[in-house]
Structure formats: C-alpha cells, structure tokens
Amino acid sequence: RAPTFLRRRVSRRPKAMASAHPSQGLPSGMDPSMVDEYASQSKLLQEFVKIPSIGKAWVFTSKDENASRAMVSVSQSDLLANKKRSFLLNTHISKSSSKSVSFQWSPFPVEMSGVSAVVPSPSGKKLLLVRNAEDDDSPTKLEIWGPCQLENEIHVARSVHGSLYADGWFEGISWNQEETLIAYVAEEPPQPKPEFNDSGYKKEGSSQKDFRSWKGQGDIEDSWGETYSNKRIPALFVANISSGEVRALKGIPRSLSAGQVIWAPSSSYSLVFVAWSDDNGFQETPRKLGIKYCYNRPCALYAAADPFKEEADKPSTDSNKGDTAALVKLTADLSSAFFPRFSPDGKYLVFISAKSAVDSGAHNATNSMHKIDWPTDGKLEGSLSVSDVVPTVMSPQDGCFPGMYCSGLLRFPWLSDGRTMILSSAWGSKEVILSINVASGEVSRVSPQDSDYSWNVLALDNNNILAVSSSLVTLPQMYYGFEDSHTDKPCQWDWQEISSPFPKPSDKVSSLLADHKFSVIKIPVSNPSDKLPDGAKLPFEAIFVSGKDSASSPTIVVLHGGPHSVYPSSYSRSLAFLYAQGYNLLVVNYRGSLGFGEEALQSLPGNIGSQDVNDVLTALDFVKKRGLIDASRVAVVGGSHGGFLTTHLIGQ
Numbered sequence: 001r002a003p004t005f006l007r008r009r010v011s012r013r014p015k016a017m018a019s020a021h022p023s024q025g026l027p028s029g030m031d032p033s034m035v036d037e038y039a040s041q042s043k044l045l046q047e048f049v050k051i052p053s054i055g056k057a058w059v060f061t062s063k064d065e066n067a068s069r070a071m072v073s074v075s076q077s078d079l080l081a082n083k084k085r086s087f088l089l090n091t092h093i094s095k096s097s098s099k100s101v102s103f104q105w106s107p108f109p110v111e112m113s114g115v116s117a118v119v120p121s122p123s124g125k126k127l128l129l130v131r132n133a134e135d136d137d138s139p140t141k142l143e144i145w146g147p148c149q150l151e152n153e154i155h156v157a158r159s160v161h162g163s164l165y166a167d168g169w170f171e172g173i174s175w176n177q178e179e180t181l182i183a184y185v186a187e188e189p190p191q192p193k194p195e196f197n198d199s200g201y202k203k204e205g206s207s208q209k210d211f212r213s214w215k216g217q218g219d220i221e222d223s224w225g226e227t228y229s230n231k232r233i234p235a236l237f238v239a240n241i242s243s244g245e246v247r248a249l250k251g252i253p254r255s256l257s258a259g260q261v262i263w264a265p266s267s268s269y270s271l272v273f274v275a276w277s278d279d280n281g282f283q284e285t286p287r288k289l290g291i292k293y294c295y296n297r298p299c300a301l302y303a304a305a306d307p308f309k310e311e312a313d314k315p316s317t318d319s320n321k322g323d324t325a326a327l328v329k330l331t332a333d334l335s336s337a338f339f340p341r342f343s344p345d346g347k348y349l350v351f352i353s354a355k356s357a358v359d360s361g362a363h364n365a366t367n368s369m370h371k372i373d374w375p376t377d378g379k380l381e382g383s384l385s386v387s388d389v390v391p392t393v394m395s396p397q398d399g400c401f402p403g404m405y406c407s408g409l410l411r412f413p414w415l416s417d418g419r420t421m422i423l424s425s426a427w428g429s430k431e432v433i434l435s436i437n438v439a440s441g442e443v444s445r446v447s448p449q450d451s452d453y454s455w456n457v458l459a460l461d462n463n464n465i466l467a468v469s470s471s472l473v474t475l476p477q478m479y480y481g482f483e484d485s486h487t488d489k490p491c492q493w494d495w496q497e498i499s500s501p502f503p504k505p506s507d508k509v510s511s512l513l514a515d516h517k518f519s520v521i522k523i524p525v526s527n528p529s530d531k532l533p534d535g536a537k538l539p540f541e542a543i544f545v546s547g548k549d550s551a552s553s554p555t556i557v558v559l560h561g562g563p564h565s566v567y568p569s570s571y572s573r574s575l576a577f578l579y580a581q582g583y584n585l586l587v588v589n590y591r592g593s594l595g596f597g598e599e600a601l602q603s604l605p606g607n608i609g610s611q612d613v614n615d616v617l618t619a620l621d622f623v624k625k626r627g628l629i630d631a632s633r634v635a636v637v638g639g640s641h642g643g644f645l646t647t648h649l650i651g652q
Contacts, residue, residue: 048573057458060124066095086112105501117166121179132163154244162187170234170259187232225290247307265346267378270306295354301330301337344418364564366403366598395535396597405594424456426595429541444491454570470571473516512580518545526618535599542619545585554633555584561640566594590615
C-alpha cells in the first residue's frame, strides 16, 4: 500500500495571486481575502468534526420481554486539541406493542476518559473497563464494575503482560458464562535482553542504568506493521475477577500471534481463538508482514484449556505431550479462519474465512462462512467436520447477493431461534444488514431493499435489531427493526426511527446537508475484453453527490485505497466538508472494489494502473455525457491506492 496522498485543487472562482506585502506577514501567494476564506473554512470544518459519531452498542434484556436496557458508545473529536473523547449513553427501551418502541435516554453521557475498552458481561450485571498503561512503568488496570460500585480493580504488572489489544485483528476480550473469568489478548511480557560492556562481554548482574554500558537488543523481532510496529507479540491471558490472579495461556509457540479469543461450551478445551503464523508460505525465512488491511495473512482456529483448571484436568495424548499438549488446531484444511462464534446451543462453531484472499494473494477478497459441528462431549479427537454455510460468490446475478464482505461480528449475533445470525456486509456501494441461517445457508437482506443508504447493525434486542443508517448527505440516525410476521414476503422488516439524544447540527451545516443529494450510478464497463470472466464484465458503481447547480460547479473525483476496499454511501464528514465548499463529488468504486463478487475483484491484479484508471475515466465520461458536471473543472483526490491512481490520472 503506497503511503501516498496526492491532491489537485480546483478553485471555485478565479483569484488574483500576488505576493503579499512583507508588512502584512502573509505567506507568498496569499492575500487578505484568502485568509478570510480559509478562516471561514476552518470554522466550518470544526462544526462538521464536532458532530458525535456512534460507535458500538449493547442491549441487556430483562424478564419483561417488553423492557430492556441499552448502552451506546459515542465519540466526539476536538480538532484543535487533536483528541477524541469517548462517552457512554444509557437508555431504557420500552415496547408497547409489536411495532412500537420508545427510548428514554439518560440526561447526560458518562465520559470514558483513559478507557481502552468497554466490555459488559453476558448478563449485563458486570462491566469491564480496561485502562492500558501510558508508560512502561505503569500497570494495566482491569476494573470490574457492578450495578453501583467498583467491585475489583486488578493491576497487572508489565512483567506479566503489556497493553491489551483493544481493537484491530488481535482484539479479543471475553467473559465466561459464569462471569467469573475474563479471557483476553495482550502483549507478551518483555523478553530478556543481553547486556554488554564496551568491550563486548556480557556483564553479569548489570542494569540498564550502569555507567558506560550499552544494552544489546537480542534476537530481532518482526512486527505486524502499521499500527503494530511498537507492540510485542499478542498472547492469551485469563483473569479471575474475584482473586485478581492473572494466568498466561501456556503452550502457544511464539511463531503464532493469538487474537479474537472466546469461551467454548462445557468442554475440556475451554477457549477458542484465532492465531496468525509467521510462516506465510512463500518466504524461506518465516516473518511477519503488514496485517492491518490484509486479510490474506494465513490464520486458523485453535482450542486450548483454561489455565485455571487443575493440571490433572488438562487433556494430553501420548503423541502430543509437553507445553503444546493442550493446543488443538481446528481448521487444518483451511488457509483462513477468523471471527469465531458459538451458536447459543453450543452445537456449531461458526466462523468467517478469507481463503479467497489468502489463496490468491489479494489483500482482501470475498469472504465465505463455515461451521464446525462441535462435539457434544467436548472431546476434540480426530478430524472435525467443517462445512460451508455461505460460499464465495463469484459472479452475482443482477440485484442479487454479491457475496460476504464482513469486517466484524457482534459478540452475540444470534436471533432467538439459535440459527439465524445478523451481520453487516458490503453490497455494491452500500452497507447492508444480512440475516444468515447457519443451518440452511439461506441469506436474506434485512435492511430496506429500496434504499441507497448504508445500514449497520449495532446490537440485537432478542429478535429485534438496533441499527444505524446514514448517507453521504444524511447524518447517522439510529433505527429499531422488527421482523414483520404478518406478511407472506420472507424476511420483511419494519424500521422505526429512534428519538436521538444528539443535538441538531448548526443551521449552516443542516442547510448544507439539505441542499445536496446523492445517487448510486451503475457504470457499464467500457469495451470489456473477451478474456474477462462474466463477473468482471458486470457494471461497477459510482456515487454522485451534487448541489442545486451541479452542471456549473467544479467536481472532485474521489478514489478509495486498497485497492480491494470500497467507498460506501454512508456519511463521511471529510466528504461532507468537501461538497459543502461547492464541489460535486464523483466517488468511483472501480472494478476490484469489495461488494461486487469475486470475479470482478480478481480482475484487477495484473491490470493495476490500466483497468482501474479506465474505469475512473469511464465513470467521468458517463456523468459528463449526461450534462451533470462541468468537464473543464475536474480534480481528483485519493489516499494510498487512491493516491497511486491520482498520479496515473493526472499523468495519463
């Protein structure tokens, strides 16, 4: 991924560019009118930035099926301080009928200052707050909160482990069902390093502060790249919330990086987790490669015993004794397995796979879903049965399911039937909510079929869904979804807008949003080659955002990075700020983007710099021929692969 961000700016009106008089103290090329304009833009940007963003949500049910509680995490950015502040909002949910719901919000939010992770227990009666250490000398703090008090505070020394992985691939914090233990992923403790004097000899009993000494670094340690460059290997730990004791999960070799840990049903193997290997399969010397945007790093599911169980209870075999005796690889025949979730009855272990990415080398690709029949006796002997739930979609039919593109799952994604999973996925240029029956493999679109807005699931309330919806010209709004049982149409859902506690944006921002519209445009492929598979000949999409007088306004072509990602139709404050300046936006999801099937995605590798460039120009010609833009005033902006495309477009 090229770390490039290149931009050409088109002015909305001609300006006389003259060197300022030195006494004015202005940079060369700026005059007082430009200073005023930039000050106005800066003020408007701050108004967009301070609009709160909705993060996660949790719903806690009660014995009364018509009442529940919810907790929503919200963040707000302070542009001048370069900080993000996080809050928790609480609400009571009351259902007066099958299709009527009201939310009673708490009057004020609670700020989560210094909190790295918020993890409620399954019952909602306890709450874990993680406070990662800010320096190498301070401990990590695990706070266990009850309904009205701090029940325990566990201080974990740096010699036990470093900071918890609170987000990203390795994130994993999980309560057991009894709510007595918490499994989580944290940096392994610092490895011992040799110390030498200036003659090159090891000094026994020396310290880092010894006069005239220098410290050797020991064996070289790879990192997982961007955002992980200063972190140590992720390892598994279990904390007893009553005693405060923390134990490491032994037996995981340092060549494996663990993450996404969950508790298994009653079993000798209490924990299931994902592990990424240093051995990527195509280098002589195993080493870690960047992982942040890369689904093509091989990974597998493993099972292990709870370290708090007695040694006698740990399973072992004659052929597999020692430190790794309690480690079982569950997906030996798959190159990728992550986001594990057990069905409520414990019969299935369901997970996502990016085997298309691993096997092809593309950094991201169409996902598939699989399940393991979990043994009723909990004994993991012999080969486990792994079956497909949702296969990789190669070439979707018009308007039909284009495949799974899943960037995360709820901690509990199940409806009450114990077989239906609710998740968010890309569908062309939109984000949608899907229901998947893991027994039959049936996939249905839950969010509105006729909407170009993007929808994401926040939490489940029994068989109802708490979701957020937005568009490029509409701020995020929460909705509550009911399945309509009084219709012959399958998977028909009704959505009710929720009264929001968020203040309305300023009159200026509201007016700017109301003055703009957007549409998702299907762009036919220009002169497709006969060598292309059918899926790569299907139309791609672009999102066009315009004001009241688009034909006379300058246009910015917006390009996503990746290249295997997608610009969804959801609200983006950076894009909102751009069109608020008077620009049209043409957001192009060229072939190779997520959400359009695997054949379209795989058509780009080997044709980068040509096929993607031609798709962008085809989209530009499409809106130009329809008189939607002024073709003499077009700019292009993009980051990463979008920056790469920017240079190609202005160069070619």
